[in-house]
Amino acid sequence: MAENNSNFMSGVPELLILRLVREKEMYGYELVQAIRERSRDAIALGEGVIYPVLHALERDGALSSSRKTVNGRSRVYYALTAAGAQRLDDLAGNWSRLTGAIQSILVGVQHA
Amino acid sequence: MAENNSNFMSGVPELLILRLVREKEMYGYELVQAIRERSRDAIALGEGVIYPVLHALERDGALSSSRKTVNGRSRVYYALTAAGAQRLDDLAGNWSRLTGAIQSILVGVQHA
DNA sequence: CATTATACCTCGCGCTGCAAGGTATTGACC
DNA sequence: GGTCAATACCTTGCAGCGCGAGGTATAATG
16 A cells, blocks of 8 residues: 555656755755746745645655754755655656657647 | 636646647547557546546537547547637646746756 | 447546645844 | 744645546447
C-alpha cells in the first residue's frame, strides 16, 4: 500500500521547491516569494501550499531542515539531500516528457 | 458566485480535447485513443476522464454534438463552436505562460 | 457462440492545491 | 507607547479534478 497514485498533472509545487532549494538553502516564506518573483507573477503559490509540501518532503528524506536565526529572525532552512536530488531528477524528467507530449498535440505534429 | 476556481495546473484534458476537435469532429472513444497515440503513450486519459469533460464542454457551449451512424456504429461526434475556439485560445495561452514560467525556474534563468 | 473491440455512460473516491485562519516577532511610523 | 505592516511559521477544511471501476449495448472475430 506504499504506492503513490496522484493524478498526471500534479506535483509541480514539489518540483519547483526542489529545484530552487538545489541552488541554496531556503526557508518557506522565502520560497513563496521566490516562486512568485521568478515566474513574474505567473505562479503564486501561497503558504498553504508551500509549508505542507516542505513537511512532506522532509518526512520523505528529500529535504533536511535546520533552524537558524538571521537578523533576529528565526527561520527554518531547508537543504536538498541526495535522495532529494534524485527525486528532483525524476520529477524534472517526467515533467519534460509530459509537456513535450502535450506540446506535440498542441502544435499538431505529424503522428506516424 | 459563478466564478471558476480550480487549481493552477488543471484543465489539461479540456485543452487537449478542444485542440483535437478543432481539426475535425471527433467522438469520445476516438479521443481516448488519439490522445494516447499522439502522445506516444506519455498521456493516457481514460473514458472516465474524457466523457465527463465532453459533457461539461457541451453544457458550456464550447462543443456541439451530433449523433451519427458510421459503419453500423452509432457515435456522438463533437464539433468546436465559436465559443469553444475562444476558450481554446484562452487555455492555450494560459498553458503557454504557465509552462514558460515553470521552465524559467527549472533552467535557472537570471531573474532581474 | 463466446470473446474481443467498439462505443457510450456514471458513481465514488483519493488526492492536491488552496483559501482562510491562527500565532509570534520585528521594524516603522506617529 | 500604540498601531500597523511585514516577516515567519503553522494547520484545518473543503472544492475540484482526475480516474479507476463498473455497467450497458452492439458489431466483428474466431
